[in-house]
Every structure is written in C-alpha cells, then in structure tokens.
Amino acid sequence: MIDKSLRWIDDRLGIAKGGRTFLDKIFPDHWSFMLGEIALYSFVVLLATGVFLSLYYIPSANEIVYHGSYLPLHGQRVSEAYASSVSLSFDVKSGLLMRQAHHWAADIFLGSIAVHMARVFFTGAFRKPREFNWIVGVSMLILGIVNGFLGYSLPDDLVSGTGIRIAFSIVESIPLVGSYLAFFLFGGNYPGNGVIIPRFYILHILIVPLLIMVLLGAHLGLLVKQKHTQFKGKGKTEHNVVGSPMFPTFMAKTTGFLFMSTAAIFLLGGFAQINPIWQFGQYEPFQISYAVQPDWYMGWLDGAARIMPSWEWVGWGHTIPLEVFLPAVIFPGIIFNILILWPFIESRHTKDLAYHNLLDRPRDRPKRTAAGAAMLMLLGMTFFASSTDVMANFLELPLKSVLWFFRFAVIIAPIIAYFITYKICNEMRAAEGIGKRKRAQVVLRSSTGEYTTVDSEPRPGDGYEELEAIPVPTYIDLVPPELVTGAGVRRVMR
Amino acid sequence: MSDESPRVEEPLAPIALDDPHLQPFAKHPEGAQAVAAIAMVVGFVGFIGFGVAYWIGNDSQWQALTLGVGLLALGFGVTAWGKYLMPQGPFVEERHDFHSTEAERDAMTAAVVERGGMVVKRRKLLGGLLALGSATMGVVLLFPLVRSLGPKPGNTLFETNWKTGSRLVTVDGREVRADDLEVDGVLTVFPKGFQGSSPDQVILIRLAKTLQPLQPPGRTEWGVLGYVAYSKMCTHLGCPVGLYQRQTQQLVCPCHQSIFDVRAGAIPQFGPAPRPLPQLPITVDSAGLLRASGGFDQAVGPGFWERP
Numbered sequence: 001m002i003d004k005s006l007r008w009i010d011d012r013l014g015i016a017k018g019g020r021t022f023l024d025k026i027f028p029d030h031w032s033f034m035l036g037e038i039a040l041y042s043f044v045v046l047l048a049t050g051v052f053l054s055l056y057y058i059p060s061a062n063e064i065v066y067h068g069s070y071l072p073l074h075g076q077r078v079s080e081a082y083a084s085s086v087s088l089s090f091d092v093k094s095g096l097l098m099r100q101a102h103h104w105a106a107d108i109f110l111g112s113i114a115v116h117m118a119r120v121f122f123t124g125a126f127r128k129p130r131e132f133n134w135i136v137g138v139s140m141l142i143l144g145i146v147n148g149f150l151g152y153s154l155p156d157d158l159v160s161g162t163g164i165r166i167a168f169s170i171v172e173s174i175p176l177v178g179s180y181l182a183f184f185l186f187g188g189n190y191p192g193n194g195v196i197i198p199r200f201y202i203l204h205i206l207i208v209p210l211l212i213m214v215l216l217g218a219h220l221g222l223l224v225k226q227k228h229t230q231f232k233g234k235g236k237t238e239h240n241v242v243g244s245p246m247f248p249t250f251m252a253k254t255t256g257f258l259f260m261s262t263a264a265i266f267l268l269g270g271f272a273q274i275n276p277i278w279q280f281g282q283y284e285p286f287q288i289s290y291a292v293q294p295d296w297y298m299g300w301l302d303g304a305a306r307i308m309p310s311w312e313w314v315g316w317g318h319t320i321p322l323e324v325f326l327p328a329v330i331f332p333g334i335i336f337n338i339l340i341l342w343p344f345i346e347s348r349h350t351k352d353l354a355y356h357n358l359l360d361r362p363r364d365r366p367k368r369t370a371a372g373a374a375m376l377m378l379l380g381m382t383f384f385a386s387s388t389d390v391m392a393n394f395l396e397l398p399l400k401s402v403l404w405f406f407r408f409a410v411i412i413a414p415i416i417a418y419f420i421t422y423k424i425c426n427e428m429r430a431a432e433g434i435g436k437r438k439r440a441q442v443v444l445r446s447s448t449g450e451y452t453t454v455d456s457e458p459r460p461g462d463g464y465e466e467l468e469a470i471p472v473p474t475y476i477d478l479v480p481p482e483l484v485t486g487a488g489v490r491r492v493m494r
Numbered sequence: 495m496s497d498e499s500p501r502v503e504e505p506l507a508p509i510a511l512d513d514p515h516l517q518p519f520a521k522h523p524e525g526a527q528a529v530a531a532i533a534m535v536v537g538f539v540g541f542i543g544f545g546v547a548y549w550i551g552n553d554s555q556w557q558a559l560t561l562g563v564g565l566l567a568l569g570f571g572v573t574a575w576g577k578y579l580m581p582q583g584p585f586v587e588e589r590h591d592f593h594s595t596e597a598e599r600d601a602m603t604a605a606v607v608e609r610g611g612m613v614v615k616r617r618k619l620l621g622g623l624l625a626l627g628s629a630t631m632g633v634v635l636l637f638p639l640v641r642s643l644g645p646k647p648g649n650t651l652f653e654t655n656w657k658t659g660s661r662l663v664t665v666d667g668r669e670v671r672a673d674d675l676e677v678d679g680v681l682t683v684f685p686k687g688f689q690g691s692s693p694d695q696v697i698l699i700r701l702a703k704t705l706q707p708l709q710p711p712g713r714t715e716w717g718v719l720g721y722v723a724y725s726k727m728c729t730h731l732g733c734p735v736g737l738y739q740r741q742t743q744q745l746v747c748p749c750h751q752s753i754f755d756v757r758a759g760a761i762p763q764f765g766p767a768p769r770p771l772p773q774l775p776i777t778v779d780s781a782g783l784l785r786a787s788g789g790f791d792q793a794v795g796p797g798f799w800e801r802p
C-alpha cells in the first residue's frame with residue numbers, strides 16, 4: 001500500500017532519492033540541541049492559539065457598552081478591542097486557557113530563542129559556513145520581540161496602552177524625522193484616531209508572522225542543507241555527522257518533545273495567570289496603574305530608559321531627546337548590530353576562514369566566552385534596572401541609591417564578568433581530565449592486606465559510546481544470517 | 495527523473511537484524527515498553543478528561559490539567575519509545591563540501607559578468623532608462639505606502655485645547671469650583687469639551703497658600719488660592735504623571751520614577767525626565783469656577799526634533 005502510493009508520487013515528482021536521504025538525515029544527540037526545538041514548538045502553539053483568538057477578537061477602537069459576563073465591568077464604556085478581549089476570556093469556552101497559553105507561548109518562544117542563541121554563540125556554531133543561519137536567527141529574534149510587543153498592545157487595557165504611549169514617544173525622539181514617523185505610524189498625534197489597533201492587528205497576525213515563517217523556513221532549510229554541528233567525540237570529525245536518523249528515531253523523540261512542550265505551555269496557561277486585563281481596566285490616556293512591568297523581553301529596554309540620565313540636547317532651535325533616543329533607539333541598535341555582525345567580527349579577529357562543523361567547548365575559546373558573558377551581564381543589568389522601584393521598596397533603600405547602583409553596574413559589571421569568565425576558562429583548560437566522565441574507583445583488599453584500586457565497570461550510558469558509528473542501513477535481513485536457508489529471505493526496503 | 499538519464503544505483507548497506515546498532519538503547523526493553531505504554535495510556539485518559547472537562551463546564555484549570563497531562567504523558571511515551579526502544583545506532587552520515595568546483599564558479603561568474611554585462615554595456619541607454627524608471631517608481635510608491643498613513647505633524651505637537659478662559663472640568667465634565675479641593679487634594683482636569691483628551695490632561699493640585707511664593711519668577715500669578723496646574727504628560731516618555739506625594743509635594747511618574755517638585759514649577763529632581771512639566775496658568779472667575787488664564791507656553795509631553 002505504502003509502496004504503491006510512493007511509486008505513484010515518485011512517478012510524478014521523483015521524490016524517492018531525496019526523500020530517502022532526508023529520512024536518513026542524522027541528528028546528533030545532545031540536550032542543548034533541543035532548545036531550538038522548544039522555540040519551534042512554541043511557535044507552533046502560538047500559531048494555533050493565535051488563530052483561535054483571532055476568531056473572537058475585534059480589532060476596533062470603537063466605544064461600546066460592555067455587557068459580558070464579567071460583572072465589575074458591566075455598563076462601562078469600553079473599546080470593542082477591550083470588550084472582545086475580556087469576552088473571549090470569559091464567554092468563550094476554553095477562551096481564557098487559549099489566551100493565557102498564547103501569552104505564555106510568546107514568553108517561552110522568545111526565552112527559548114535567547115537560550116538557543118546563547119548555546120549557538122558559546123559553542124561557536126555560528127562560524128563558517130553557518131553565518132547566514134545566525135543572521136536569520138537574530139532576525140527572527142528581533143521580529144519576535146516586535147510581534148510580542150504588538151500582541152501585548154492589542155487588548156487595549158491600561159497596561160498595554162501605556163506601552164503604546166511610550167512607543168510613540170520613542171519614535172518621536174528620533175532626530176529630524178521622528179515626529180513625522182510617529183504621525184505616519186499612528187495616523188496622527190497620540191493616541192491617533194483609532195487606527196493603531198487595526199494596524200497593530202494586521203501587523204501582529206499577518207505581516208510579522210509571515211516574515212517569521214519565511215525566515216523559519218530558511219532557518220530549517222539551511223540546517224538540512226548544511227547539516228548539524230556536533231560536539232567532539234568518538235568517531236566524530238569535521239567531515240561527518242554521528243547520531244540518530246531522522247526516521248524513525250529522531251521523529252519519535254521530537255514528536256514526543258512537541259507534545260511535552262505544548263503540555264508545559266498549556267499547564268502554565270491554565271495555572272499561572274498572566275496579563276489579567278479585566279483587572280487593569282480599559283486604557284485611558286490619563287490613567288496609569290502602578291508597578292507597570294512590560295513582558296520580560298522588553299525589560300532590558302525599559303531598564304535602559306530608566307537609568308539614563310536626563311540629558312536632553314537643545315540648540316539651534318531644535319531638541320534631541322537623548323535621554324530617550326540613546327537608550328531606546330541607539331542602544332538596541334548597537335546590541336542587534338553586534339549580534340548580527342558577530343560571526344564576521346570574530347573571524348576578522350581570529351583570521352579563521354576554515355569550515356567548522358565541530359563545536360567548541362566554551363572554555364576552549366576564553367575570549368569569545370568572556371565576551372558573551374559580558375553581553376549577558378549588560379543585558380541582565382539593564383533588565384534588572386527595569387524594576388528599580390520594586391527593588392527599592394523590597395530592600396527598603398532609597399530609590400536614588402538603587403538607581404545610581406545600576407548606573408554604575410551596567411558599565412562595571414560586564415567588565416568584571418569579562419575578566420572573571422576569561423580567568424575561569426583558562427583555569428579550566430589548565431585542569432587535567434576536566435570534562436571527562438569519571439569512573440568510580442573501587443578499592444580492593446587482597447588476602448594479604450594489600451590495597452589496590454581499579455576503575456569500576458563503565459556506567460550503563462557509557463556503553464553507547466563504545467560502538468563504531470555505521471551508515472544508516474538501507475535494508476535489513478530480518479532473519480539472522482546463520483539461519484538463512486536460501487529461499488524465503490525477506491528483504492525490507494527502507 | 496527523466497527516463498533518458500542513466501540511473502545510478504544507490505549502494506545499499508545491508509545489516510543483520512541482530513547487529514548491535516539495531517538493538518534498543520534500553521537494557522530491559524520489556525520494562526521500557528511497559529513504561530512507555532503506561533504513559534501513553536495516561537495520555538489517552540488525559541485527553542478523554544479534557545473532553546469531559548470541556549463538556550461539563552468551563553474551568554480553565556481543569557482543561558489545562560487534563561490537556562496538559564494528556565500531552566505530557568503521550569509525549570513522554572513517544573519520546574521514551576524513540577529514545578529507548580528504537581535502534582540505538584550510532585549512525586553516521588558523511589558531509590560533502592558545499593562549494594562548487596573552480597570551473598563551475600568561473601562559469602557562473604562568466605555568465606553574470608560577460609553574458610549579462612555585455613548586454614548592458616551594449617545598450618547603455620536602455621540600462622539607464624530602466625534604472626531611471628525603477629527609481630522613479632520606487633519614490634512615487636512611497637506616497638501611498640508612507641505618506642497616506644497619517645497627517646504631517648505641522649503644529650499639532652505644540653497645540654493643546656487650552657485657551658484663555660477655558661473652564662477646568664473633570665473627566666465626566668463637571669466644572670471645578672475653587673472650593674472643590676482640600677489642601678493637598680489632586681484632580682485630573684481637562685478643558686471643557688475635551689474630556690479625556692491625551693495632550694490636554696492637566697493635574698490640578700491644591701497646595702497650602704504659604705507654599706505659593708516658591709513658584710519661579712514671573713509665574714507667581716499662575717496659581718490661585720494655592721491651586722497650581724501642570725500638564726500631566728511626563729516630559730520623559732509621556733506617561734501620565736499620576737502619583738502625588740503629599741509629605742514632599744512631589745509628583746512621581748510611575749513609568750520610570752521621574753520626580754517633579756510641585757512647589758517650584760515642577761522642576762525634575764530625579765530620574766530621566768529632562769524638563770519641568772509645563773505649567774497652566776489658572777485663575778478663578780466671579781462664579782467661583784476655575785479657568786485657564788492662558789494656554790501652555792510650550793509644547794507638552796516628551797521632546798522631539800522641532801521643539802525649540
């Protein structure tokens with residue numbers, strides 16, 4: 001049956017040769033290769049839950065009177081966007097679960113991208129020939145952040161409205177063209193004339209996801225074409241890939257992983273409340289709620305805006321709001337440019353033009369690892385700076401001291417992190433036998449009272465490594481050879 | 495695949511069924527199978543549970559629990575099947591160089607440079623016209639794509655609806671009387687007819703009368719009976735400056751903690767806000783209603799290039 005339909009398709013499309021190569025594609029086994037899968041699967045969940053939400057959400061700023069089942073809002077004048085967001089949470093069966101799962105999936109999507117990217121960075125997987133895929137990946141990260149912000153804004157609740165206001169002011173801060181850009185984007189002076197929500201909606205559900213999907217296709221296509229990187233190990237060279245085949249082993253594992261990632265997202269969506277918009281209330285430009293915290297992936301920008309000194313430049317009849325432009329436009333611009341250009345920055349520095357298919361251990365590249373640690377420290381510090389007020393309250397310190405601490409910390413902490421990491425890497429490289437799996441030493445006492453030590457038996461998992469890797473078999477003798485009588489041997493084509 | 499090209503036979507690598515590479519990773523396959531099977535049964539039960547939870551109510555926690563457990567258990571079972579019960583390998587695949595041979599590269603370059611370049615060089619006029627046409631198209635397409643999106647800013651960023659004599663009203667349109675607020679009272683007000691408008695939002699504060707002389711020079715007449723009024727739009731990023739601290743007479747912006755000194759013309763004392771909140775001159779009319787005695791003397795809200 002399968003044989004027949006494959007033949008039918010192959011007659012028309014000629015898929016057999018490439019198809020089998022694809023089924024034989026080898027996936028190296030390492031836990032850190034699952035991070036990208038988490039990102040992929042949370043994107044799948046985002047699409048699925050997003051389609052569900054788009055069936056009920058109304059992207060309109062029109063004012064209506066709320067009549068849903070959430071009583072505290074009854075009779076209030078709210079926007080259709082807000083009303084429909086509340087209604088799809090309470091009046092649509094499973095709606096709340098889907099909405100919260102969507103939000104969690106977005107947070108996990110960006111989180112796993114960040115961690116996956118750190119893995120790729122610290123192991124040097126971005127080196128030649130994979131620079132394209134690194135750039136595609138960073139682009140998806142940027143688009144993901146943008147789409148996260150857009151989606152966060154759609155419910156038109158008090159917290160997200162404040163975010164849009166801030167976004168308007170940031171665009172406005174760009175010298176020369178800022179106010180024009182802001183007016184074009186928002187259809188007029190803030191809060192615009194009701195076009196923001198429909199515009200954000202179409203960007204959020206169509207344009208940005210489409211771009212991400214195109215890049216995602218490129219990301220996976222390049223991965224198949226260029227094959228995986230792998231860590232050093234028995235039989236693993238720059239010229240091969242060792243691991244399990246796409247079909248059936250990897251497919252089974254990854255399908256299971258898809259289910260488990262989805263499970264985690266839905267469990268969070270059901271049990272960990274996120275963004276309870278009905279408590280924030282409808283957005284009004286003159287109202288604000290306290291302790292406003294953006295989603296985690298915006299935290300570093302919010303923190304940078306907080307700790308920036310109030311340096312506005314005024315002269316020649318013009319104003320450059322550097323206190324906004326520097327932290328909110330220039331700073332992320334520099335960070336993303338460093339990220340995109342990193343493969344080239346590094347290869348220029350190392351003069352290394354060779355192909356690399358084997359991964360580095362981070363400690364073997366102290367400078368890169370230290371640079372990565374410094375970058376993480378910088379972003380981490382600006383991230384924590386986005387909750388200066390919460391920290392000041394919690395530690396009962398004056399806000400001023402917390403702020404000044406972070407102003408220094410964003411500069412000093414990355415430098416310290418660089419040198420400490422550099423030192424640790426070098427020490428680790430110097431230590432002998434590090435990173436090797438240690439076998440237990442068994443102490444034996446002989447009958448004469450002599451003590452000797454021997455290595456214990458290899459641990460169960462170790463045996464896996466002992467086999468030599470062989471090419472994926474194409475057909476299997478179902479009957480062991482010694483029992484073969486000549487006739488009746490069934491050969492199964494794979 | 496055309497029939498003319500001779501097909502190269504794929505070399506087939508045979509392997510015996512008892513080859514160690516084909517053995518499962520698990521030491522005790524039967525046990526592993528049992529675990530995977532139990533997990534998958536739990537998964538099945540979880541999904542049934544989700545159906546029931548959906549059918550009999552709308553509790554998102556029950557739905558998440560059943561669906562989550564179902565997916566988790568099924569996923570665990572399938573992963574365990576893949577990891578412990580499928581051929582353990584390891585298998586190997588050779589890599590091949592991506593790059594083409596030197597000859598192929600040269601041929602490609604030649605096709606672009608010589609075949610294509612020759613055509614363009616021979617017909618410089620047509621090439622130039624094509625470039626001109628496309629560039630023009632690109633520029634004029636910007637009109638609908640960008641220019642249609644919104645109006646030009648013009649003067650709008652400098653203007654508010656506050657005029658001399660505008661009455662101060664609350665968001666629901668109630669006119670504010672001079673005796674409405676106690677000392678240290680705060681109220682968000684708008685010019686009558688523009689309730690809720692973002693650029694017009696003003697925060698009205700009543701200070702003890704003795705504090706009034708602290709106003710900057712030239713502004714001593716801008717308040718009345720201890721009342722002072724400031725634009726409520728933060729000069730940093732435009733959040734409403736909503737938090738008034740009575741003990742210190744400071745306005746705090748909850749977004750990035752800029753602090754403004756209400757007694758001294760709302761000068762920023764702390765945080766990223768670069769400028770004082772613009773002050774609205776107010777007075778009280780014969781009927782005891784508060785009115786603006788002028789508009790703002792500058793643009794309200796965050797900075798932008800055209801601001802002098």
Ligand code: FES
Binds near residue numbers: 731750765767
């Ligand atoms: S918007 Fe007020 S401090 Fe940033």
